[in-house]
Amino acid sequence: MKNKKILVFDDDTNILDVFTIVLESSGYQVEISETSHDILERVKEVSPDMIIMDNWIPNIGGVKATQILKSEPAFKHIPVIYCSANNDVSSLAEQAGAEAYLAKPFDLDELENTVAGLLRHKAK
Numbered sequence: 001m002k003n004k005k006i007l008v009f010d011d012d013t014n015i016l017d018v019f020t021i022v023l024e025s026s027g028y029q030v031e032i033s034e035t036s037h038d039i040l041e042r043v044k045e046v047s048p049d050m051i052i053m054d055n056w057i058p059n060i061g062g063v064k065a066t067q068i069l070k071s072e073p074a075f076k077h078i079p080v081i082y083c084s085a086n087n088d089v090s091s092l093a094e095q096a097g098a099e100a101y102l103a104k105p106f107d108l109d110e111l112e113n114t115v116a117g118l119l120r121h122k123a124k
Contacts, residue, residue: 004049005028005031006019006023006028006030006048006050006115007033007046007048007050008023008030008052009034009035009039009042009062010034011034011035011054011057013034023111023112023115026112026116028115035059036057036058036065040068040069040072043069049122050080050119051066052080052102053081055086056084062092063092063095063096066080066096066097070097079118079119080097080099080100081100081102081114081118082101082102083102085104099118099121100114102114
């Protein structure tokens with residue numbers, strides 16, 4: 001089975017490091033992006049199985065970037081986990097059209113369980 005590929009959008013390199021270390025140790029392939037204005041190009045290039053989107057990503061922000069992604073028929077099936085330190089993360093995720101969300105700071109088990117659960121659901 002080929003490794004599932006996860007594309008992480010976040011402008012905080014420390015958080016990108018955490019995502020990369022945790023997800024790679026779980027056997028996923030991780031690609032990162034520090035901006036979101038080129039989301040469609042990045043998704044086309046990487047062809048991820050899942051996307052993790054930060055709320056405060058530069059240029060257009062996570063909500064807008066996720067909405068752009070979800071409006072593309074070729075990409076709308078890709079599950080998105082929305083991440084934010086905002087205590088309104090669930091409604092931001094809903095507004096964006098994301099399938100799941102994680103509040104920052106997140107628990108690593110919660111991260112792994114959310115990722116695994118969404119990928120299992122997608123495989124059905």
